[in-house]
Amino acid sequence: MSEGTRDQVLEVAARGRAAAADLAPLPRGVKDTALHAIADALLERAAEILAANRVDVERARESGTEEYMLDRLSLDADRLAAIAAAVRNVAGLPDPVGEAVRGYTLPNGLELRQLRVPLGVVGIIYEGRPNVTVDAAALTLKSGNAVLLRGSSSAYDSNTALVNVMRDALAGTEVPADAIQLVPGRDRESVKHLMRARGLVDVLIPRGGASLINSVVEESTVPVIETGVGNCAVYVDASADVDMALSILVNAKTQRPSVCNAAETLLVHADIADVFVPRALEALKDRGVTVHGDERIAAFSADVVPATVEDYRTEYLSLDIAAAIVDSLDEAVAHIRAYGSGHTEAIVTSSQPAARRFTALVDSAAVAVNASTRFTDGEEFGFGAEIGISTQKLHARGPMGLPELTSTKYVFVGEGHVRG
Structure with missing residues (x-):
């Protein structure tokens, strides 16, 4: 079976959905322990990650990739240390899950609360920036979501190494390893299958240039949070x-x-x-x-x-x-x-x-x-990291941190109340 086929992508999405159900009720301490394990592993296996990144950078350079794209693609020891530090920063942030957005007692005596809950399965489609792989994984994990990562082919080796390291780190925690998965495939077909996985994927977030963002917004049947270009x-x-x-x-x-x-x-x-x-x-x-x-x-x-x-x-x-x-x-x-x-x-x-x-x-x-x-940056704003910078006006706008990766649900409590 060729990589990136519809069945493979949907299988990954289904595993992500199962992981999201297990992850959603976990307390903050469990998630924070997992994040610290990821940060430790990124540093302990730095040589492996940087070696994979060098393969990507050299391949991109040989293909004539522009300098600004090479800069985005490149990792070094300092950048990897900063990525690990960002994961620890996310671990230190308040957990948005369960936060009461509002709550009051209705005139009929019902106690009503609106609570933050995870979105579920979040798909990230992004271009050659390996740091996004870790930032996205950390933020989605902390906010109780499973993540499906579909980076560009230019960063395939880097992203594969990073995801392997993070999944191995989760194996020693209570967080399911399938909370972080790399979408199989290097060609556009796997992206299309991810964009059509409505019912398995709850939201897609594209990060990259205008053509990528427009393509996802226009072709996806999964709801999209649009992150825009920065003019x-x-x-x-x-x-x-x-x-x-x-x-x-x-x-x-x-x-x-x-x-x-x-x-x-x-x-x-x-x-x-x-x-x-x-x-x-x-x-x-x-x-x-x-x-x-x-x-x-x-x-x-x-x-x-x-x-x-x-x-x-x-x-x-x-x-x-x-x-x-x-x-x-x-x-x-x-x-x-x-x-x-x-x-x-x-x-x-x-x-x-x-x-x-x-x-x-x-x-x-x-x-x-x-x-x-x-x-204008999630870390600079005190969010620990960001999943992207939204330029749309629905649900989230600007740097997207943990609260923007949640939805809400209403819980109301009565004492045998019935509606007349």
């Missing part, structure tokens, strides 16, 4: 502190350009442009950033590449940024609405009214005031 903007307002604005811009663009919360667009108020733009262009050039600018930006430097409409829609994930000068805060907001992806936008300003208006008008999952877009 993030930094708007420098007329009253901005120039030094602060430069620091935020450089960090947002260059601290790690290959991730979704990196800045891809710079908008500058015309009243501060003469002071700010020359310094910004110089600072970006010093760090190897190519600026794609409108005519007003280009007037400051011959190094500016003329921007197209497509540039303003682009999630570069590289040392490129689109830039424009605007005549007002409202024009900046209009630009963001026209071209942004609804991920994260930042304003740099010393005006409280401007900050309030910007945060009120910008319809994105996160809005930063005098801070870098790079902070």
